[in-house]
Amino acid sequence: MNCPRHGGNLVWAATLAGCPPESILDFSASINPLGPPETAIAAIQAHLKTLTHYPDPSYQSLCQVLSEVHRLPLDWFIPGNGSAELLTWACRDLAQCAWTGILTPAFADYARALQSFDAQVRPYPINLVEQFSGNTLSLAKVLATAELTSIKVSQAPSLLLNHPHNPTGQLLALKQVESCLEQFSLVVVDEAFIDFLPPGDQQSMIPWVMEHPNLVVLRSLTKFYSLPGLRLGYAVGHPERLARWRQWRDPWCVNSLAVAAGIAALQDHSFSATDLGLADLCSHSALSRNR
Numbered sequence: 535m536n537c538p539r540h541g542g543n544l545v546w547a548a549t550l551a552g553c554p555p556e557s558i559l560d561f562s563a564s565i566n567p568l569g570p571p572e573t574a575i576a577a578i579q580a581h582l583k584t585l586t587h588y589p590d591p592s593y594q595s596l597c598q599v600l601s602e603v604h605r606l607p608l609d610w611f612i613p614g615n616g617s618a619e620l621l622t623w624a625c626r627d628l629a630q631c632a633w634t635g636i637l638t639p640a641f642a643d644y645a646r647a648l649q650s651f652d653a654q655v656r657p658y659p660i661n662l663v664e665q666f667s668g669n670t671l672s673l674a675k676v677l678a679t680a681e682l683t684s685i686k687v688s689q690a691p692s693l694l695l696n697h698p699h700n701p702t703g704q705l706l707a708l709k710q711v712e713s714c715l716e717q718f719s720l721v722v723v724d725e726a727f728i729d730f731l732p733p734g735d736q737q738s739m740i741p742w743v744m745e746h747p748n749l750v751v752l753r754s755l756t757k758f759y760s761l762p763g764l765r766l767g768y769a770v771g772h773p774e775r776l777a778r779w780r781q782w783r784d785p786w787c788v789n790s791l792a793v794a795a796g797i798a799a800l801q802d803h804s805f806s807a808t809d810l811g812l813a814d815l816c817s818h819s820a821l822s823r824n825r
């Protein structure tokens with residue numbers, strides 16, 4: 535049996551272990567062990583009757599909430615069937631650049647999405663011994679070999695970054711990302727795990743998108759909101775870019791229940807303020823295992 539490229543494959547793990555999928559405690563996909571917000575589950579239950587209609591293909595109601603949460607105009611958002619779907623469209627754009635730099639090791643789906651569009655990929659290995667200490671990953675050090683000064687504009691490269699980075703958990707130094715925005719024609723930043731940081735520490739790059747049309751930020755409701763089976767994420771970027779992505783994809787990628795749950799989750803401020811200190815996470819995991 536082939537080992538899957540991504541964690542969270544309970545059917546594969548259960549077949550291998552010879553047990554039912556429900557008896558597996560899964561640490562492979564880094565999902566919030568405290569479970570989803572109750573408000574999101576209640577919203578799913580309350581919206582079951584909407585299944586008899588197609589969702590609104592422009593996802594106005596969800597974009598309205600995203601616009602309020604991030605204080606940006608509505609058309610700077612596009613919801614997706616998980617951030618993985620939006621990563622695919624981001625990689626279609628990245629593949630138009632001379633090459634795309636990724637810090638490795640990285641989330642395996644980056645390679646899948648980049649290869650789908652024959653992108654030229656340049657891996658920049660993180661020195662795990664030198665760089666895995668401290669909270670911040672030195673992008674400048676990792677990219678030191680990129681010889682950016684000799685790059686001609688016609689060969690403008692791109693970057694696909696993860697902030698905080700999976701698997702090191704480190705944040706990128708914001709100043710360094712800012713200087714990358716001057717040198718790279720497109721910078722895609724995957725912030726799938728950023729909600730795990732307390733709101734004051736989040737250092738999201740979303741507030742920069744209006745100043746930098748070459749920046750796209752991807753967000754996921756999978757990890758912190760513990761909703762991997764729902765499939766909901768969103769991208770924040772220049773409206774012209776997002777309009778192009780809309781032309782490429784299926785008109786109803788996000789289902790009605792995901793829209794309802796997403797709106798409830800994003801408006802659940804007491805859930806987003808939950809203190810998820812590492813100590814809590816560890817003790818909760820230990821408790822679940824002993825149950």
Ligand SMILES: Cc1ncc(COP(=O)(O)O)c(C=O)c1O
Nearest residue numbers: 616617618641700726754756767
């Ligand atoms: C860094 C990173 N980005 C994105 C994803 C995919 O998230 P989603 O469930 O929103 O597609 C994952 C899933 O493991 C991930 O590790």
